[in-house]
Amino acid sequence: MDLQAINPIVYNAWLQRKNGGSRYYTPSTIEQLQQIEDRVGCHLPADFTEFMLKYSCVAPTPKNKCSCFKVDYVTGAKLGMIWGLVDCAKSIIDATAFYHETSPYNDEIGPRLPKSLLPLTRNEEAALLIDLRPESFGNILYHPDLTYYTFGTDLNDWWRVGYVAPTFTDMLKELNTEEVICQRYNLQLGNYD
Secondary structure, eight states: OOOHHHOOOHHHHHHHHHTTTTTTTTOOOHHHHHHHHHHHSSSSHHHHHHHHHHHHOBOOOOOSSOEHHHHHEEEEEEEEEEEEOOOHHHHHHHHHHHHOOOOOOOOTTOOOOEEEEEEOOOSSSEEEEEEGGGGGOEEEESSOOSSOOTTTTBSSSSOOOEESSSSSHHHHOOBOOOHHHHHHHOOTTTTTO
């Protein structure tokens, strides 16, 4: 995978983070990716695995703004935005436990995601997700509100999840600024979900 060729803005954001040292960048290992596969019960998409082993994580920076993308919901397209795009494998392991299990502090908060959706970050609000269901394997989805509600309830179910891209690589290609995404897809500035 050549991230610089896929999306130079995302590559520069990754490089800036990597150059920040261990406080901002943590490599991912094959063993950690195996742990993720064990937790979700299936193999991960090849392009995602390749990205994780070569680049590990990426997040937008003030100099390299790439936090926006188009999200298609059943109600129509909206602007999606997230500050933590992809965490390192160690953090994704933590995110799967956090979102796939009942809260240890509040038993009224059950799993916020099914095991068929792999969260790429854990910021307690929104997350990009890899769809692991056989019929839509590898699709990138987005959930804008993972705060409190158990998945499968009126407030948090499949209707709340939007489609972003057919593959992880395609998602990386699309990432850009709010202005670029809104112009590219004729979306309204500031109309986030």
